[in-house]
Each structure stands twice: as structure tokens, then as C-alpha cells.
Amino acid sequence: GDSVTQTEGLVTLTEGLPVMLNCTYQTIYSNPFLFWYVQHLNESPRLLLKSFTDNKRTEHQGFHATLHKSSSSFHLQKSSAQLSDSALYYCALSAGMGYKLTFGTGTSLLVDP
Amino acid sequence: GGIITQTPKFLIGQEGQKLTLKCQQNFNHDTMYWYRQDSGKGLRLIYYSITENDLQKGDLSEGYDASREKKSSFSLTVTSAQKNEMAVFLCASSIGEGNSDYTFGSGTRLLVI
Numbered sequence: 001g002d003s004v005t006q007t008e009g010l011v012t013l014t015e016g017l018p019v020m021l022n023c024t025y026q027t028i029y030s031n032p033f034l035f036w037y038v039q040h041l042n043e044s045p046r047l048l049l050k051s052f053t054d055n056k057r058t059e060h061q062g063f064h065a066t067l068h069k070s071s072s073s074f075h076l077q078k079s080s081a082q083l084s085d086s087a088l089y090y091c092a093l094s095a096g097m098g099y100k101l102t103f104g105t106g107t108s109l110l111v112d113p
Numbered sequence: 114g115g116i117i118t119q120t121p122k123f124l125i126g127q128e129g130q131k132l133t134l135k136c137q138q139n140f141n142h143d144t145m146y147w148y149r150q151d152s153g154k155g156l157r158l159i160y161y162s163i164t165e166n167d168l169q170k171g172d173l174s175e176g177y178d179a180s181r182e183k184k185s186s187f188s189l190t191v192t193s194a195q196k197n198e199m200a201v202f203l204c205a206s207s208i209g210e211g212n213s214d215y216t217f218g219s220g221t222r223l224l225v226i
Binding site: 001006009033035037043044045046047050052090094095097099100101102103104105106 | 144146148153154155156157158161163169171172203209211212214215217218219220
């Protein structure tokens with residue numbers, strides 16, 4: 001079945017430094033949809049950005065990601081981390097019939113002053 | 114705007130007890146989902162429903178039942194609570210297409226004593 005891999009459980013960095021959270025996926029379908037959801041403390045997950053176009057950069061709220069089908073990757077990046085970016089980030093995949101999302105295990109981002 | 118309401122917010126049960134969690138949405142979304150959130154394991158799909166009276170098993174359906182008697186509501190039953198179990202159950206809804214966003218409820222926190 002489909003799977004999503006987020007290799008980092010916890011990323012800690014200093015405010016102002018660049019952010020990169022890794023996401024790779026596996027699916028037999030050729031046209032997957034990839035998503036990043038963000039969950040702040042005591043809140044529900046909410047959509048950060050999504051893409052289904054190969055090699056096209058998608059941006060939202062200062063974050064960006066590019067779907068690379070050749071490497072099955074959809075890494076999340078930001079040029080300069082802010083304290084308010086501290087949260088749990090989930091990468092997710094929708095493929096095939098498209099009714100359900102498969103989530104990764106999540107990466108906790110902690111930004112220190 | 115719409116809202117997804119999960120009840121109860123907190124649920125304390127005893128080992129072996131049958132426990133029911135409820136979810137209501139007023140987005141008029143066709144598809145609804147139940148996910149279990151555990152630290153380090155991400156969001157795992159328990160059940161989902163494409164439309165009223167439809168039920169589809171997710172990867173974690175064993176030990177759970179679900180019911181979708183109305184389009185706006187989706188309930189989840191823990192058939193026999195396991196001692197010391199502690200988890201957050203998240204309900205979500207979407208229009209059901211591959212690139213559609215999920216909207217999540219605020220969650221039900223379960224503790225079994």
C-alpha cells in the first residue's frame with residue numbers, strides 16, 4: 001500500500017536559520033497528491049500547502065515545497081525560521097481513488113530564540 | 114464557515130468497556146474519517162466513509178466499529194477498551210476528491226484506567 005516517510009522525529013534549530021523537513025513517499029499510482037499539514041500545540045492539524053504538479057514550487061505562509069516524482073520527494077522548506085513555526089508537521093499522500101490520506105509519522109520542529 | 118464538533122473532548126473509560134466517540138460536521142462534506150494520533154506514530158486511519166451508510170476500513174480498524182447513519186455525523190466505537198491505553202482520536206471531513214483538503218475536529222482524548 002501507500003506509505004510516507006518522514007525521517008526526522010525532532011528538528012531543533014535557532015530562529016533565523018533555514019528549515020528543511022524531509023518527506024518521501026511510495027505509491028504505485030503515477031499522479032499522487034502531496035500535502036503538508038501543521039499542528040500547533042493544543043490545536044488540530046490544518047493544511048499548510050499541497051501539490052500534484054511535478055517540479056513546480058508551491059508556496060504558502062513563507063513555506064515552500066516542490067514535488068519531485070523522480071525521487072518521490074516533497075520536502076518542506078523555509079528560508080528563515082520563526083519562533084511561531086514551532087509545531088508538529090505531517091506530510092501526507094493521496095493516490096489512486098483519492099478518498100483517503102496516508103500520513104507520515106510527523107516531524108516536531110522546535111525553534112529556539 | 115463550517116465546523117467539525119467532536120464529543121466528548123475527554124473520555125475516561127475502564128478496561129473492557131465499550132466506548133463511543135461522536136463527530137458532527139456542517140460543511141456538507143461527503144467523506145468523513147477517523148484517525149488515531151499517537152506520539153511518534155503519526156495519524157493512522159481507523160475508518161472512513163465516502164457517503165451516508167458507507168463504511169471503509171482503514172489500517173487500524175481492528176478493535177473498532179463505526180457508523181455513518183447521516184451525512185453530517187460519523188461515530189466511532191472502541192469495542193473493548195485496553196488497560197492503560199491513551200490516545201487522541203481525530204475526526205476529519207472532506208469533499209472526497211484526491212486533492213481536497215481535510216478539515217479536522219479538535220479531537221477526543223481517551224484514557225483507559
